Amino acid sequence: MTAVSTETGTTRPLPAPVPSGERGALRIADRVVAKIASRAAREALGPLPADAAAPHAVVVVHPHPRAGSGRGSLVGTARVRLQVELAHPVDIGARCAAVRRQVTERVSELVSMEVLEVAVRVERLHLAPPPGAHRGRTR
Numbered sequence: 001m002t003a004v005s006t007e008t009g010t011t012r013p014l015p016a017p018v019p020s021g022e023r024g025a026l027r028i029a030d031r032v033v034a035k036i037a038s039r040a041a042r043e044a045l046g047p048l049p050a051d052a053a054a055p056h057a058v059v060v061v062h063p064h065p066r067a068g069s070g071r072g073s074l075v076g077t078a079r080v081r082l083q084v085e086l087a088h089p090v091d092i093g094a095r096c097a098a099v100r101r102q103v104t105e106r107v108s109e110l111v112s113m114e115v116l117e118v119a120v121r122v123e124r125l126h127l128a129p130p131p132g133a134h135r136g137r138t139r
Contacts, residue, residue: 026075027063028111034059036110037080037103037118044102045084045095049126052085055099061113078107079117088125096120 034057041055048054063076080103086095100118107115 028061028075028113030059030061033061033078033080033107033111033113036107037082040103040106041082041084041099041120043106044099045086048085049087049128052087052124052126055085056083057081057103074114075112077114077116079119080107080115081119081121083121083123085124085126086122087128089128090125092122096122 037057037059038055041057042048045055058081060079061076062078064074082099082103084096084099086092099120103118104115107113
């Protein structure tokens with residue numbers, strides 16, 4: 001490292017680097033994780049019926065003490081609750097499992113959090129028209 005010069009013309013060595021575990025902590029806001037979880041649920045569900053609401057997530061984040069103390073270390077843990085609307089008929093269990101997998105993977109990947117729980121609540125089922133059916137009134 002190079003020395004730092006002062007106003008008096010003397011040089012002094014640079015301070016020693018602070019170890020990564022002592023530099024501070026990284027805190028990811030709950031709402032950031034909730035947005036990631038909602039987007040991941042949307043990815044897992046694919047196209048929704050026209051009148052369906054987008055998935056909504058509520059997240060509780062518990063930061064680890066001394067978070068970010070090393071490369072690849074986890075920032076904290078998260079518990080996710082999602083509300084979704086699905087087209088019907090559909091295998092509800094399989095769709096919910098796909099949402100849980102995608103949310104766990106994306107949150108872990110994007111914010112380095114361990115997802116302890118993903119609770120998926122199906123708020124509403126939308127009756128999908130049979131293939132080839134016309135929408136609107138028939139006479």
